[in-house]
Amino acid sequence: MSAEGEYDCIVIGAGVQGSFTAYQLAKKNQKTLLLEQFLLPHSRGSSHGQTRIIRRAYDQDFYTHMMEECYELWAQLEREAGVKLYRQTGLLVMGPENSESYQQFKVTLQRNKTPMVVLTHDNFSQHIPNVNLAPGDGAFVDISAGVLFADRALRTVQGQFQKLGGVIRDNETVTNIKPGPVVTVSTSAGVYRAKSLVITAGPWTNKLLAHTGLQLPLEVVKINVCYWKEKVPGSYNVKRRFPCFLLTEGEEAKEHIYGLPSNEYPGLVKICYHMGSETDPDQRDKQTDRSDIEILGRYVTRCLPGLVPEPAVVESCMYTLTPDRHFVLDCHPAYINIVIGAGFSGHGFKFGPVIGKLLCELSLGEMPSNDLSPFRIRRFHAKTKSAL
């Protein structure tokens, strides 16, 4: 297609997944439009903030496998744009030695021959000062893990997309989608047509899918992003090689507690709980539940004695959860030229480059370069409410 307002592909949502998808499409010479409801950059979705964890440590092989290529794609983008997007810190994984969840993480890394170091109670504090390893807990370090500079990554990939001729229209909300061999997308500012459409709308996915007669079992929750003050400045700093960490489960909680070394805000360590309470993405801050902060406070008191046990700064972010916490990467069940990337369940940032590649392949009708069976819509079976 060549007339103005006509594209090969339209991508809705300029978070990490939509931005990487648009970039991959432009790399394949597709005339691509990336639509975003808010002025960029913004902090209303799931991709804002300075940092995210990147890791190979997972409790399922398919994620660890996907990360192989993904690390290479991150490095490729760094080279292409001449920016640093990743800092290696290692990821300290801790959890009850005999629990299924901790063992799954450990065994998955071992099976995949991922570089790792197992720590013992005897040598733990020598390697990781200022952290108390609970009695009965095991610990190991995923060596290649680290921190991604999230905001910078988003700016970079959007910039590369534009350099390839891609068009970004921000401050433009998609108000309607008319499926067909040529998809028509109406926004607050105009009407566009394309051969294919990719929906990567994060917490707003079901609102957009309603125009296509599909609803997915997604739950949107607000996460309190907490920063905790170091009693002695620098003691948990990235420059002192303090790692990212992940507690698979613990005395305080069933869900993960995780943290990143102090870096973006001097003297403050980011530690969060991997769960929140349900929210409407348009009224996020009406959700004021702070029970996660109480859980974190108890954990900090018990295990991180060098931190003040109440957060100095609390920011907000949202997860879009699927029932099994695996992503949705698939074509629309009724319209093959509408592709959906959703439900990243609080762990999708690190996969951005590979997800962009996969969604691009789906929208071009190519054979996906990864096995997408864990991510297909049909796994929800009866839970998928479809009016089709």
Ligand SMILES: Cc1cc2nc3c(=O)[nH]c(=O)nc-3n(C[C@H](O)[C@H](O)[C@H](O)COP(=O)(O)OP(=O)(O)OC[C@H]3O[C@@H](n4cnc5c(N)ncnc54)[C@H](O)[C@@H]3O)c2cc1C
């Ligand atoms: C606190 C927190 C910590 C996390 N930590 C990690 C981590 O350490 N490692 C990791 O890998 N992942 C992590 N994640 C998860 C990761 O950040 C998300 O999986 C990822 O950002 C999801 O990106 P997205 O593009 O799907 O969604 P979003 O970033 O929400 O993007 C969707 C975009 O679509 C736009 N949009 C929606 N509707 C419309 C419309 N009608 N018209 C136009 N535009 C529209 C929205 O405005 C938004 O910009 C974390 C998430 C949070 C919240």
Ligand SMILES: O=C(O)[C@@H]1CCCCN1
């Ligand atoms: O994706 C991640 O690596 C982190 C781990 C813990 C929960 C939040 N996300």
